Amino acid sequence: MCPNSEIIRQVCLREFRSIDTKLDRLDEAIRGNGKPGLQARLSRLEAAEATRSKLLFIIAGSVVALAVGALWKLIFGA
Numbered sequence: 064m065c066p067n068s069e070i071i072r073q074v075c076l077r078e079f080r081s082i083d084t085k086l087d088r089l090d091e092a093i094r095g096n097g098k099p100g101l102q103a104r105l106s107r108l109e110a111a112e113a114t115r116s117k118l119l120f121i122i123a124g125s126v127v128a129l130a131v132g133a134l135w136k137l138i139f140g141a
Contacts, residue, residue, distance in 0.1 A: 094100045099107075 092101055095103055
């Protein structure tokens, strides 16, 4: 074994511990660990966007129907 191999081993172990710590923090951010993580928050945002989209469609449809009704009344005076 060369004399530098122990130094290399120590450096690698230190780097691996650093990487492991960073991976643990990323995993906690994604999964949440007792509080809402990125997955849960993204899921909620997607559900809220779907609700907003449906609501906007209903409102736009109502406005168009009212406009057509007013135009019909204006043209034919019924």
